[in-house]
Amino acid sequence: MIELSKEDREYIKRNSGTTIARTIIDHISVLEKDYGHEIKKDIMKGMDEIGYNLDIFNIKPGDNIPVSHYMAFFVVKKELFNLDEEGVKDIGRKIARISFLLKFTSRLFVSLEMVAKNANSAWRKYYEKGDIRITEADSEKRRLVIELDNFVGHPLHCKHLEGYLEQIVFFVVGKKVLCTEEECLFRDGSFHRYILTWD
DSSP, X not given: OOOOOHHHHHHHHTOOSEEXXXXXXXXXXHHHXXXXXXXXXXXXXXXXXXXXXXOTTXXXXXXXXXXXXXXXXXXXXHHHHTOOHHHHHHHHHHHHHHOHHHHHHGGGOSSHHHHHHHHHHHHHTTBSSOEEEEEEEETTTTEEEEEEESXXXXXXHHHHHHHHHHHHHHHXXXXXXXXXXXXXXXXXOSSXXXXXXXX
């Protein structure tokens, strides 16, 4: 049986707003490839056990679901599939590769400048709350700095975003990218700041 730690419960409760169900559907698509097609029942059972009911059999990609449920899903996913931080990050990369919205919007991302210009509108296609800022986009220094404000999340979501952002920037620069969260709400930061670098 899955149980939320006091810390996880507090993190999850701090979230407000909605996200589109595509976020969960993309996770399940990746997880089914890695763990088989019977995982939905286990995920639903795990969500029920921690008090965040979500009928993943009947959600549609454009449905709105509470961000708190999405963050609870990260805990269930980690527990069910025994994921470490690198495993969570790797799923973020895989989701970026299959994401319909990313495939659609990545046509706009032909340069780091275009990434900077379109980052917040791309975020808004998924999340009701949160503001993305690109504070540095330097092709010569091979460095991109992304800040996420007005969004709580969960430490597992932070790792997920590291992998997701690595893949997005890889699409743009064509090189292996390393993303590290330099500042984090869960480590006494005032927002989330991601540093991306490549060779």
